[in-house]
Amino acid sequence: MGYVKIQYETLKTFSNVVFEKMGFNKNDAGIITDVLLTSDMYGIESHGVQRMVLYYKTIKNGRIHMDAKWEIVHETPLSAVIDNHFGVGQLVGNFAMNMAIDKAKKSGIGIVSVRNSNHYGIAGYYAKMACKEGLIGFSTTNSEAIMVPTYGRMAMLGSNPIAVAVPAEPYDFLFDAATTVVTRGKVEVYNKKGEPLPDGWTLGADGLPATNAPDILKNINEKRGGGILPLGGATEQFGGHKGYGWGMVAEIFSSILSMGLTSNHTHIGSTSGTCHCFAAIDPSLFGNPEEIKEHFSNFLKELRESPKAQGQTRIYTHGEKEVEAYNRILKEGIPVNQNTLKEMKLICDEYGIDMEKYLGKLEF
Amino acid sequence: MGYVKIQYETLKTFSNVVFEKMGFNKNDAGIITDVLLTSDMYGIESHGVQRMVLYYKTIKNGRIHMDAKWEIVHETPLSAVIDNHFGVGQLVGNFAMNMAIDKAKKSGIGIVSVRNSNHYGIAGYYAKMACKEGLIGFSTTNSEAIMVPTYGRMAMLGSNPIAVAVPAEPYDFLFDAATTVVTRGKVEVYNKKGEPLPDGWTLGADGLPATNAPDILKNINEKRGGGILPLGGATEQFGGHKGYGWGMVAEIFSSILSMGLTSNHTHIGSTSGTCHCFAAIDPSLFGNPEEIKEHFSNFLKELRESPKAQGQTRIYTHGEKEVEAYNRILKEGIPVNQNTLKEMKLICDEYGIDMEKYLGKLEF
Numbered sequence: 001m002g003y004v005k006i007q008y009e010t011l012k013t014f015s016n017v018v019f020e021k022m023g024f025n026k027n028d029a030g031i032i033t034d035v036l037l038t039s040d041m042y043g044i045e046s047h048g049v050q051r052m053v054l055y056y057k058t059i060k061n062g063r064i065h066m067d068a069k070w071e072i073v074h075e076t077p078l079s080a081v082i083d084n085h086f087g088v089g090q091l092v093g094n095f096a097m098n099m100a101i102d103k104a105k106k107s108g109i110g111i112v113s114v115r116n117s118n119h120y121g122i123a124g125y126y127a128k129m130a131c132k133e134g135l136i137g138f139s140t141t142n143s144e145a146i147m148v149p150t151y152g153r154m155a156m157l158g159s160n161p162i163a164v165a166v167p168a169e170p171y172d173f174l175f176d177a178a179t180t181v182v183t184r185g186k187v188e189v190y191n192k193k194g195e196p197l198p199d200g201w202t203l204g205a206d207g208l209p210a211t212n213a214p215d216i217l218k219n220i221n222e223k224r225g226g227g228i229l230p231l232g233g234a235t236e237q238f239g240g241h242k243g244y245g246w247g248m249v250a251e252i253f254s255s256i257l258s259m260g261l262t263s264n265h266t267h268i269g270s271t272s273g274t275c276h277c278f279a280a281i282d283p284s285l286f287g288n289p290e291e292i293k294e295h296f297s298n299f300l301k302e303l304r305e306s307p308k309a310q311g312q313t314r315i316y317t318h319g320e321k322e323v324e325a326y327n328r329i330l331k332e333g334i335p336v337n338q339n340t341l342k343e344m345k346l347i348c349d350e351y352g353i354d355m356e357k358y359l360g361k362l363e364f
Numbered sequence: 365m366g367y368v369k370i371q372y373e374t375l376k377t378f379s380n381v382v383f384e385k386m387g388f389n390k391n392d393a394g395i396i397t398d399v400l401l402t403s404d405m406y407g408i409e410s411h412g413v414q415r416m417v418l419y420y421k422t423i424k425n426g427r428i429h430m431d432a433k434w435e436i437v438h439e440t441p442l443s444a445v446i447d448n449h450f451g452v453g454q455l456v457g458n459f460a461m462n463m464a465i466d467k468a469k470k471s472g473i474g475i476v477s478v479r480n481s482n483h484y485g486i487a488g489y490y491a492k493m494a495c496k497e498g499l500i501g502f503s504t505t506n507s508e509a510i511m512v513p514t515y516g517r518m519a520m521l522g523s524n525p526i527a528v529a530v531p532a533e534p535y536d537f538l539f540d541a542a543t544t545v546v547t548r549g550k551v552e553v554y555n556k557k558g559e560p561l562p563d564g565w566t567l568g569a570d571g572l573p574a575t576n577a578p579d580i581l582k583n584i585n586e587k588r589g590g591g592i593l594p595l596g597g598a599t600e601q602f603g604g605h606k607g608y609g610w611g612m613v614a615e616i617f618s619s620i621l622s623m624g625l626t627s628n629h630t631h632i633g634s635t636s637g638t639c640h641c642f643a644a645i646d647p648s649l650f651g652n653p654e655e656i657k658e659h660f661s662n663f664l665k666e667l668r669e670s671p672k673a674q675g676q677t678r679i680y681t682h683g684e685k686e687v688e689a690y691n692r693i694l695k696e697g698i699p700v701n702q703n704t705l706k707e708m709k710l711i712c713d714e715y716g717i718d719m720e721k722y723l724g725k726l727e728f
Contacts, residue, residue, distance in 0.1 A: 073651075074650060074651050076472060076649050077472075078442075078471075078472045078473055078649055079472065079649035079650060081650050081651060107442075108440060108441075108442045108443065109442055109473050109475075111473075111645075111649065113650055136616075148673075149667055149670070149679050150679065150680070151672060151673055151676040151678065151679050151680070152667075152670050152671065152672060152673060152676075152679045153671045153672060153673045153674070154670050154671050156666070156667055156670050164609075164613055164616075166616055166620075173612065173616075175609035175612060175613065177603070177605075177606040177609055178606075181596070181602055181603050182603070198601060200602060201602075203673070206673065206674040207671070207672065207673025207674055207676070208673060208674050208675075225671065231595060231596050231602075231603045231606050231607070232545070232595050232596065232603075233602070237562060238545055238562075238564055238565075238595075238597070239541070239545050239546070239595045239596075239607075241541075241680075241682070242541040242542075242595050243595070243603075244682075245528075245539035245541055245682050246610070248537065248539060248681075248682060249528055249539065251663070252500075252528075252530055252537075252660070255663075256530075256656060256659060256660045256663065257647065257650040257651075257656060258650065259651060259655065259656065259659055262663045262666075264663075264666065264670075281475075283621065285440050285442055285443035285475070286438060286443060286445050286477055286621040286622065287437075287438050287445060287621075287623060291623065292620060292621060292623065295620060295623055296616070296620045299615070299619075299620065299626045299628075302520070302626075302628065303513055303516075303520055306513070306516050306518050306520050306628075307516065307517050307518045307571075307589065308515060308516060308517060308571065309512075309515050309516060309517045309567070309570070309571025309572060310517070310570040310571055310572050311572075312515040312516075312571070314515065315513050315514065315515050315516045316514070316515075316605075317612075318605070318608075318609050318612060
């Protein structure tokens with residue numbers, strides 16, 4: 001299957017129409033579209049518009065409650081806990097991050113923990129929202145259990161990404177990383193290609209190293225054991241207990257502080273129950289924000305300009321690849337997999353949307 | 365060289381006497397001793413009493429300014445920046461963490477960033493201070509550059525540990541980990557044993573994988589290139605860019621917010637300039653602290669009791685090994701290397717301390 005390139009504005013208009021047809025109002029459809037397309041524009045296909053069909057299915061099967069209204073169950077000037085009542089992750093995410101930003105602007109810091117939610121897209125999207133307001137941003141989420149703790153054989157934690165964004169020139173610092181060695185999406189890519197996984201990514205049902213992608217995915221889905229290793233791998237020799245520790249930090253801020261479901265308890269019934277956290281810190285708590293930004297930008301420049309390993313030409317700082325992808329894809333268009341287009345066509349047929357009218361005539 | 369076991373109370377009394385003789389008052393000597401011995405009691409020899417000679421030397425050569433008085437250069441109800449004026453790391457650390465704890469008790473959150481300091485011991489010591497008060501604790505520090513950024517060949521970041529402590533039963537969660545794959549201390553152990561390093565820990569001066577411990581340590585000291593890899597290793601395949609990202613987070617909270625020296629600029633002149641950060645969050649910002657603690661303790665229990673990998677008998681939660689080490693060492697005594705005893709004897713001779721009076725007759 002190949003890829004077809006579609007211009008950002010074209011895909012945005014189309015995605016808005018589809019989500020409106022699914023039943024979202026104009027504003028909400030726009031938020032969901034923006035989270036998905038930002039991922040595509042950063043070059044992260046797995047969390048982009050290819051998930052449209054997943055949202056369609058999980059709304060249909062009732063795992064995402066379209067009509068859910070989130071509820072603020074606890075609030076202080078610095079913090080809040082929100083129960084999303086199994087509503088859409090992106091919508092509560094956008095609301096909760098804006099709440100954290102408002103609190104940070106008024107009080108210096110805002111932290112909002114959310115329970116009973118659903119997949120919310122890329123963590124970096126929310127962290128970056130704070131950055132655009134001159135604040136330091138954080139976001140994390142738990143997810144269906146895929147990470148096996150060190151010396152275990154059952155997945156007990158999710159991919160549990162943590163994102164940190166800090167204002168800088170010429171690019172903001174944006175670090176957004178799963179606390180597993182790789183995401184499930186990467187295992188799925190090998191599965192589609194029919195290739196064995198690299199050693200050191202995954203475990204079989206017995207908790208021993210394994211590289212057969214179809215088996216591993218099946219075992220995770222059926223909760224038969226095995227899964228993806230924490231960052232650092234299978235043993236303490238290369239710091240696997242450290243990746244497991246970072247996965248715990250994600251869990252603490254999302255599912256523990258909100259009294260929500262930990263990753264090992266999500267996706268058990270018909271609903272998900274994913275938990276998130278959103279935080280913002282005003283750098284003026286520590287001095288002149290412009291001076292801090294300049295100090296940080298100088299360090300990032302020193303990193304990029306520091307000597308390269310033999311055979312390497314560039315050292316990246318976090319967020320740089322996303323900016324370069326954004327600028328390139330804005331010119332060239334978003335690469336959309338032909339399988340994704342097929343899935344979109346089925347949704348369009350159901351809702352009576354004329355896909356060609358929005359996307360033009362495409363091969364798929 | 366073998367080890368001699370010394371009872372905790374005996375070694376504590378002795379350490380207090382030595383630091384008082386070096387010129388610290390009773391209270392300050394007690395704080396420095398407590399930070400060092402807590403590391404030994406956790407089973408982390410590298411950061412324990414074996415560093416006594418290092419403190420002695422760095423005070424003698426003027427890198428640590430004994431008479432420095434720290435200065436609060438910026439303060440809000442939630443935050444502070446402290447300039448340690450090159451004083452002792454443990455003393456400003458104890459003060460700054462208590463300041464963060466007080467702020468968290470009054471306002472919900474406290475974050476204190478410190479510049480122009482020196483090595484402060486284990487990050488976990490400070491995070492745990494908050495935990496003892498029912499708060500969530502954090503601490504991080506930068507250090508002399510040893511971490512090579514992904515695709516680089518010069519060390520630009522320190523080992524940059526981050527510690528997170530959260531109240532739980534029967535043990536608090538305590539995650540304290542360098543953001544490098546291993547610490548310099550582990551490389552030094554291989555160097556002493558004359559063994560090659562495991563593949564995947566270190567880089568040579570050209571930025572390519574290397575395993576010769578003496579060369580690597582020499583290159584780091586002389587800033588000739590190479591160093592220790594970030595957690596996740598040399599390439600993006602196993603997430604080396606993620607360990608590098610966590611190292612950046614340590615840098616942001618310690619050296620960036622405080623306008624201090626980043627790791628690549630420390631240890632250049634006669635002084636160090638290490639930067640730290642200390643933070644505390646009151647869990648009552650999110651609900652009933654006892655309910656949150658119980659929820660968290662249940663998850664930790666589920667992790668420990670989850671099925672083990674074939675051939676494994678235990679899954680640890682973070683902080684559990686430290687508690688077990690503490691209880692065992694309290695009974696058995698602290699193992700002190702005979703080389704460390706020799707170094708202590710030299711210090712005692714200079715200050716006219718009768719080592720045998722405090723430690724008894726020991727073989728070394």
